[in-house]
Amino acid sequence: MELDLGFFxxxxxxxxxxxxxxxxxxxGLSLIFGxxxxxxxxxxxxxxxxxxxxxxxxxxxPEGLWWGMAVVVAIGLVLGALVERIFLRPVYPRPEHHQIxxxxxxxxxxxxxxKILFGSAYKSLGPPSALAMPVWxxxxxxxxxxxxxxxxxxxxxxxxxxxxKRTRVGLWIRAVTQDREMLEALGVxxxxxxxxxxxxxxxxxxxxxxATLPMQTVSPGVAVEAVISAFIVVVVGGLGSxxxxxxxxxxxxxxxAFGVMIWPxxxxxxxxxxxxxxxxxxxxGLLGRPPVVRT
Amino acid sequence: MLKAKGLSAGYxxxxxxxxxxxxxxxxxxxxxxxxxxxxxxxxxxxxxxxLPARSGEVLLEDRPITELPAYRRAQLGIxxxxxERRIFPELxxxxxxxxxxxxxxxxxxxxxxxxxxRLAEIEHRSGGYLSGGEQQMxxxxxxxxxxxxxxxxxxxxxxxxPILVKAIAETVAELKAQGMPILLAEQxxxxxxxxxxxxxxxxxxxxxLKGPMRELVxxxxxxxxxxx
Numbered sequence: 433m434e435l436d437l438g439f440f441x442x443x444x445x446x447x448x449x450x451x452x453x454x455x456x457x458x459x460g461l462s463l464i465f466g467x468x469x470x471x472x473x474x475x476x477x478x479x480x481x482x483x484x485x486x487x488x489x490x491x492x493x494p495e496g497l498w499w500g501m502a503v504v505v506a507i508g509l510v511l512g513a514l515v516e517r518i519f520l521r522p523v524y525p526r527p528e529h530h531q532i533x534x535x536x537x538x539x540x541x542x543x544x545x546x547k548i549l550f551g552s553a554y555k556s557l558g559p560p561s562a563l564a565m566p567v568w569x570x571x572x573x574x575x576x577x578x579x580x581x582x583x584x585x586x587x588x589x590x591x592x593x594x595x596x597k598r599t600r601v602g603l604w605i606r607a608v609t610q611d612r613e614m615l616e617a618l619g620v621x622x623x624x625x626x627x628x629x630x631x632x633x634x635x636x637x638x639x640x641x642x643a644t645l646p647m648q649t650v651s652p653g654v655a656v657e658a659v660i661s662a663f664i665v666v667v668v669g670g671l672g673s674x675x676x677x678x679x680x681x682x683x684x685x686x687x688x689a690f691g692v693m694i695w696p697x698x699x700x701x702x703x704x705x706x707x708x709x710x711x712x713x714x715x716x717g718l719l720g721r722p723p724v725v726r727t
Numbered sequence: 728m729l730k731a732k733g734l735s736a737g738y739x740x741x742x743x744x745x746x747x748x749x750x751x752x753x754x755x756x757x758x759x760x761x762x763x764x765x766x767x768x769x770x771x772x773x774x775x776x777x778l779p780a781r782s783g784e785v786l787l788e789d790r791p792i793t794e795l796p797a798y799r800r801a802q803l804g805i806x807x808x809x810x811e812r813r814i815f816p817e818l819x820x821x822x823x824x825x826x827x828x829x830x831x832x833x834x835x836x837x838x839x840x841x842x843x844x845r846l847a848e849i850e851h852r853s854g855g856y857l858s859g860g861e862q863q864m865x866x867x868x869x870x871x872x873x874x875x876x877x878x879x880x881x882x883x884x885x886x887x888x889p890i891l892v893k894a895i896a897e898t899v900a901e902l903k904a905q906g907m908p909i910l911l912a913e914q915x916x917x918x919x920x921x922x923x924x925x926x927x928x929x930x931x932x933x934x935x936l937k938g939p940m941r942e943l944v945x946x947x948x949x950x951x952x953x954x955x
Binding site: 600603606610611615616617618619622623 | 775776777796797798801802807809813815816817818822825826827829869870873
């Protein structure tokens, strides 16, 4: 194998594009776990639903991508808020396994719902014409749409950071992960805050799924693949940490991109190897918090 | 101003409070005395709404608030200062105040910094790295910036060195001088003696004694109930 800079950069950017999708998917899972304490097994289902919704909203027209994504994100926000109010709110006081069963039920319902509405066949939507041609980077061709995905994820990361760090609601979200009861006793409308966090997490998953449609086909099976990937990202990065999701997504995206070069048949094994090492050395994830013993 | 009528509450199958009758009037400091486990903290949690009442009523200025969630009660002016202090450990001192601050009264972050100059010095320090005294100042300051109309103070002197107990007593006296009604849960009779106008003594979740503080401090039954 010849070490060629153009090829190296191409692989790196491909890894970044994968990482971008993983980040949008995992960051919501992490945010929801941090604030609500719920492990959302249906997270990948909302991601898959995002791709289907975009397919439906754009009506097969690749030029409908931009406004289509905006509509799909809006649907994701409303859907997330409704699911939290109707299904999740009653189970907060219940034992954890009830919550897991509930989100697992949502996974099944969404999967069958999608089959009823869209059928089991693969659906696809090409990139818009302006992005259909590859760009040439250091002599190597690179899909222009990947750059859009990378920019989108970078923009989401920056905006999310500003939101959490600079706004009052962001401050409340950081506080609610630490002590929900105390925050409520200080007059903060915690129930509405949790609805908002869940809606935001779902909207991000939906956006992540929709954003892959111009490059990848979607089928009902995408949901389970996606939620497994999301769990790997948060296990590596640390559940509950935004930066952990970013780092986990980056590492896994790049390991996949370069693993293919080293040992194509087993590139996925490198990802699980990384997860195993992290679980052995830092079970709470690279940027997660070790469990605190309360005094 | 704040009234408990026949209030009962508990955790799981254990009932802690049994029909508590209590009143906090405008401008007064009322001591809530009792040993560990007598139900003081449980009563305050039921008044703010962190624990649901099993029977009875909580009234704020004669309006029933028993069914309201804790955040609504806080917005209506009940300021709760927990015994465990419950500082958000990963937020800075200033962020702990900012998240709670609500306009509509005299208390701003700058104003509580005047009351506790130490907090201004450590405003960028993370909540997890504060001493017991600093935590106590911050938890009180954090509730004050919500501009409450009354305070529920749960054992503010617990675990503090005598010099800090004195500082907290001065602060409570200052708040009292400004007309803030305070329900002060304490085991420390001496601490409340100089501050409270009236007092209630709880035992196993029931009010055993009540009366003006000057009478309670002389009553031998109080010392017995507090196991002094």
